[in-house]
């Protein structure tokens with residue numbers, strides 16, 4: 001389609017407000033899919049996403065739409081990841097659009113993520129069309145939601161469309177608004193090529209499929225292209241549109257959204273946010289806003305059965321093919337053997353990787369406590385970046401340390417402000433400021449150490465606000481801190497995989513929590529087990545598991561041999577999921593329990 005008849009848009013919403021459901025309705029209404037092909041929430045490709053109801057990676061689809069004015073339009077819907085871990089991907093997807101549909105659940109109203117997403121859309125100067133969803137619910141309050149849209153978001157609440165994505169009510173109004181309210185893309189097909197990469201996926205037959213929005217110029221088969229930031233060049237094999245399947249096209253012109261296949265081996269060879277230009281007629285400069293996706297949370301992953309290491313290595317390599325932001329390197333633990341030290345964009349990303357490794361590859365894993373990356377300045381002037389407790393230097397050589405901080409925005413009904421404020425103070429929150437975006441609601445801004453946020457902040461927030469609090473954060477830099485390495489000893493032996501870097505002032509409760517969790521989950525033995533938390537040579541917490549005398553087979557009375565054998569076999573299988581430290585078997589669930597909050 002020509003530029004005048006192209007619309008590039010995204011849907012933004014707080015989680016569960018109905019983004020995926022609305023996307024499905026739009027796809028159906030445009031007849032892009034036959035009902036037989038239709039699967040609910042088509043855009044959430046990974047089963048994992050569907051299960052969790054969240055969109056992890058962005059997806060795109062081109063919808064042909066015959067508008068009421070009789071004209072045919074090409075609507076490009078770019079779906080964005082719905083979680084704070086993927087804010088940069090969201091920003092690149094939004095940079096590929098001219099407008100957004102901003103969804104607000106009529107029974108929930110405006111939430112933290114609604115606001116955060118709207119700010120992102122505003123940063124990209126996008127036209128925002130508010131849509132009130134779930135009007136079919138008895139608890140829907142459309143008028144109150146209109147008022148909130150006007151007062152909290154500064155948009156025109158009276159103009160907001162009122163729909164039910166679930167029941168398909170007023171979907172035609174949404175499509176007409178996309179055509180009539182969103183501007184067509186700018187750009188000239190004759191200009192030097194600038195195409196923004198907003199995603200990349202691995203295809204085992206074709207290599208990397210690059211998702212692009214062409215800003216200027218055009219892209220076609222045979223072109224010699226260059227990635228302006230990473231400097232590599234390739235020959236274009238195929239360009240095309242995202243229909244239900246990839247559909248090859250002659251060219252992608254300024255304003256269009258589509259894919260490029262150019263013999264790029266892995267997604268790690270492509271940076272989201274990079275600009276593709278024509279090597280023979282290059283653009284003078286790349287598009288603005290490029291940033292390297294950097295891991296911020298680190299954890300080591302080990303197989304429970306040491307001989308599963310080759311399977312783990314293969315599985316991680318496969319995952320990496322489709323996940324450029326996952327980093328890993330070989331790691332060794334005395335207690336757990338060979339594994340990988342991995343870097344993630346955030347805790348959700350970590351959980352997704354863990355779940356995929358366990359479910360898709362059938363692995364049973366142990367993860368170490370997630371850590372952030374600390375800046376360590378030594379007395380001799382050296383500067384280290386440490387995210388692995390095993391590499392923490394001798395404290396006597398350290399001048400000072402810094403840890404990453406985030407600015408958190410927490411939205412809640414005002415009755416919770418007291419407990420939430422206390423929670424932030426307990427988690428070393430600084431510079432707490434309150435706003436009242438509307439009567440009855442309060443927004444608390446707090447500057448928190450990222451380490452506190454990844455520990456259990458979100459769970460605690462949900463608990464103290466009975467689920468009403470919502471939360472969003474951004475990085476604001478590193479700040480001075482007192483760090484210590486907390487070791488856990490089992491019968492006097494240090495379990496290296498349980499060591500963690502902690503804030504000195506909070507070390508005792510963390511140590512107590514860890515030793516108590518271990519005492520609850522390590523099975524009794526024929527001998528007494530001492531579990532201790534220590535910093536350097538000083539024990540700061542302890543717990544004991546008393547001896548257990550009875551033989552497990554005793555209750556089988558001698559006679560029933562087959563039953564006895566079965567029990568022993570069962571025990572053996574159980575041992576496989578245990579790690580022997582000294583002479584104490586530590587079950588997988590003990591390692592997990594240490595990571596959980598109460």
Ligand code: GDP
Nearest residue numbers: 013015016017018019020021053134164165166
């Ligand atoms: P997303 O997280 O924003 O993608 O939200 P989903 O599209 O996954 O929807 C979250 C939940 O709300 C699902 O259980 C949907 O079935 C439900 N939902 C979505 N739209 C509507 C609607 O219009 N009415 C009702 N009653 N439920 C809806």
Ligand code: MG
Nearest residue numbers: 020053054055
């Ligand atoms: Mg969704």
